[in-house]
Amino acid sequence: MTTQNPKKSDWFATAATLSKALPYLQRYDGAIVVIKIGGNAMGDDAAMDSFARDIVLMKQVNLNPVIVHGGGPMINEMLQRLNIKSKFVNGKRVSDAATVDVVEMVLSGRINKRIVQAINRQGGKAVGLSGKDADLMICVKAKPDLGFVGEPAKMNPGVLKSLFADDFIPVVAPLGTGRNGETYNVNGDTAAGAIAAALKADRLLLLTDVSGVKDAAGEVVTQITPEAVAQMTNSGVIAGGMIPKTETALAAIAGGVRAVVILDGRAPNACLLELFTEHGAGTLIRAD
Numbered sequence: 236m237t238t239q240n241p242k243k244s245d246w247f248a249t250a251a252t253l254s255k256a257l258p259y260l261q262r263y264d265g266a267i268v269v270i271k272i273g274g275n276a277m278g279d280d281a282a283m284d285s286f287a288r289d290i291v292l293m294k295q296v297n298l299n300p301v302i303v304h305g306g307g308p309m310i311n312e313m314l315q316r317l318n319i320k321s322k323f324v325n326g327k328r329v330s331d332a333a334t335v336d337v338v339e340m341v342l343s344g345r346i347n348k349r350i351v352q353a354i355n356r357q358g359g360k361a362v363g364l365s366g367k368d369a370d371l372m373i374c375v376k377a378k379p380d381l382g383f384v385g386e387p388a389k390m391n392p393g394v395l396k397s398l399f400a401d402d403f404i405p406v407v408a409p410l411g412t413g414r415n416g417e418t419y420n421v422n423g424d425t426a427a428g429a430i431a432a433a434l435k436a437d438r439l440l441l442l443t444d445v446s447g448v449k450d451a452a453g454e455v456v457t458q459i460t461p462e463a464v465a466q467m468t469n470s471g472v473i474a475g476g477m478i479p480k481t482e483t484a485l486a487a488i489a490g491g492v493r494a495v496v497i498l499d500g501r502a503p504n505a506c507l508l509e510l511f512t513e514h515g516a517g518t519l520i521r522a523d
Contacts, residue, residue, distance in 0.1 A: 365408040375413070
């Protein structure tokens with residue numbers, strides 16, 4: 236009796252996985268997928284390289300990924316280092332002029348270029364920009380007492396489409412410009428939702444540090460409608476930090492995004508599992 240070479244067995248498993256992925260590769264051919272990655276989901280260099288490799292693979296099989304990133308932990312670290320004290324109103328940071336300068340420095344500089352470099356190391360062609368570039372995201376003040384915190388009022392996604400045409404992968408920092416030239420700090424989820432809606436994206440993936448939307452029993456709901464999301468929110472099942480994420484999802488779907496997925500960005504190959512396997516990952520929200 237002979238035993239199969241374990242290495243060869245791995246090859247067979249890989250070939251079988253690729254074969255099973257074929258219908259999904261065909262399904263997403265040419266599709267636009269907007270991916271929001273938060274500061275907590277970025278992890279260490281190894282995790283970033285793994286994420287970047289997945290993005291390059293998506294581009295290689297003719298998807299058009301757009302990366303939108305946050306960076307709250309890194310912003311907090313820099314503000315502390317510069318001895319700039321933050322004020323909060325109802326749990327939300329007030330972004331005065333000094334804070335916005337730091338936010339722009341960290342988001343458009345340190346974090347944006349880290350992601351760009353990680354993608355380029357894996358063989359992709361990433362380009363970093365913010366919502367200020369080419370007036371991608373024109374904003375108005377969200378609330379007077381929050382300072383320079385913005386809400387997208389007008390989107391101009393032409394620059395992203397031009398990058399798609401030249402096989403570039405856009406990496407977008409969530410900053411916007413005001414009608415009078417102001418710089419606005421925009422919530423990363425909100426920015427990703429607005430960009431996805433402007434592009435009429437096939438998917439918006441919200442990578443976070445939880446496995447998805449959970450029901451009253453604490454189990455992850457794999458698929459849910461906007462109506463059910465509203466019911467779960469009204470009953471208190473969806474609460475806390477999940478509320479703004481589901482609000483972003485509902486706004487994106489109303490704006491023309493086909494479906495939104497909330498998933499754990501710390502899981503290895505989370506995006507590939509969601510797009511190219513039968514069961515996906517996290518919670519998929521769509522109208523039909």
